[in-house]
Amino acid sequence: MGRDHATHHQRTRTRPQTKAPLSNLAVPNCSFHVHAANPFQTKADYSGKEPCLEDLYICSYTPTLLALIRSRQLMKKHVPPSFVAIGQGQPGGGKGKALLAVDSELKLVHKLIPATANRTTISGDAARRAGALEALQGNTWVHLACHGKQDSVQPYDSHFVMKDEHLMLLNIMERNVPHAEFAFLSACHTAVGDEETPDEVIHLTAGLQFSGFKSVVGTLWEVDDAVAKHVVKAFYENMFKDLKDGGAMDCTKAAWALDRATQAVKTQVPLEQRMVFIHIGV
Incomplete structure (x- = not known):
């Protein structure tokens, strides 16, 4: 199955259960989708795989930052x-x-x-x-x-x-x-x-x-x-x-x-x- 590439700004948010503070990250012009980054490295004690990004963060994307800002502004209406x-x-x-x-x-x-x-x-x-x-x-x-x-x-x-x-x-x-x-x-x-x-x-x-x-x-x-x-x-x-x-x-x-x-x-x-x-x- 061929994987087509897409380009978006990427935002990641730490999972609520982690101790790290909630954070947002915007990565412009990137065609690598961070949510698909899976663990390939085994732990030193061979007890399993090292945590990957999807274990630590919640990923979201936006085509442009302006589109995201506009969406947030429109959320005021109910x-x-x-x-x-x-x-x-x-x-x-x-x-x-x-x-x-x-x-x-x-x-x-x-x-x-x-x-x-x-x-x-x-x-x-x-x-x-x-x-x-x-x-x-x-x-x-x-x-x-x-x-x-x-x-x-x-x-x-x-x-x-x-x-x-x-x-x-x-x-x-x-x-x-x-x-x-x-x-x-x-x-x-x-x-x-x-x-x-x-x-x-x-x-x-x-x-x-x-x-x-x-x-x-x-x-x-x-x-x-x-x-x-x-x-x-x-x-x-x-x-x-x-x-x-x-x-x-x-x-x-x-x-x-x-x-x-x-x-x-x-x-x-x-x-x-x-x-x-x-x-x-x-």
């Missing part, structure tokens, strides 16, 4: 939560292979979202471009499970595969999404940038952040939908496990929840399918 899960596992017409785990992933997500949120699911024949655009515009939280395609030549033509027409990045960025908060992009290649133009990062994940989503989970390479659902399940369980009745859904927990999820599924999900997911934004 609106009632609404959640839409959009899935297209049978695009047909030569648009890609069938994604057999999409429907079960959508059901799982619906079950894990707090009942206090207005929950909607769009799938099958109903998962078309116009309906998906309307859902993105009308909801604060979004989960997308489908094929994703990055266009390195025409980045704004990068798209999610729907039943009829492609849902292109340009379509999304032209819409006004004033209340958008969080998006989970369970699709391939949604956070793949261009090494040659690191300061002009345009991909699906960054595009959603630029459009108004404050916090986004995207992917660096191909996703195996059969195992991705384990990460998705663990993510939403951690995202909402401490949410009390009437409590507010908080998208600023996303980086932490993704970190906890990838730790929780180590025995179920291969390393490359745990590292494929990254967090961008607040």
Whole structure:
């Protein structure tokens, strides 16, 4: 499986259980993803591997520091939560292979979202471009499970595969999404940038952040939908496990929840399918 390169500013935060103070680190113009740095050195007493970065820090990225600042400023607004899960596992017409785990992933997500949120699911024949655009515009939280395609030549033509027409990045960025908060992009290649133009990062994940989503989970390479659902399940369980009745859904927990999820599924999900997911934004 080829690993495409993406370029982002990187932020790391120490885990809450460590004694070190909470810290942030921005690394500009770097195509090496620090969250994927795993231990290769054995301890001196051969009792196991030395701790690696993912054992000590929670990693988050941002395409530009300005995008991160803007996302934080927009967090001051609060609106009632609404959640839409959009899935297209049978695009047909030569648009890609069938994604057999999409429907079960959508059901799982619906079950894990707090009942206090207005929950909607769009799938099958109903998962078309116009309906998906309307859902993105009308909801604060979004989960997308489908094929994703990055266009390195025409980045704004990068798209999610729907039943009829492609849902292109340009379509999304032209819409006004004033209340958008969080998006989970369970699709391939949604956070793949261009090494040659690191300061002009345009991909699906960054595009959603630029459009108004404050916090986004995207992917660096191909996703195996059969195992991705384990990460998705663990993510939403951690995202909402401490949410009390009437409590507010908080998208600023996303980086932490993704970190906890990838730790929780180590025995179920291969390393490359745990590292494929990254967090961008607040």
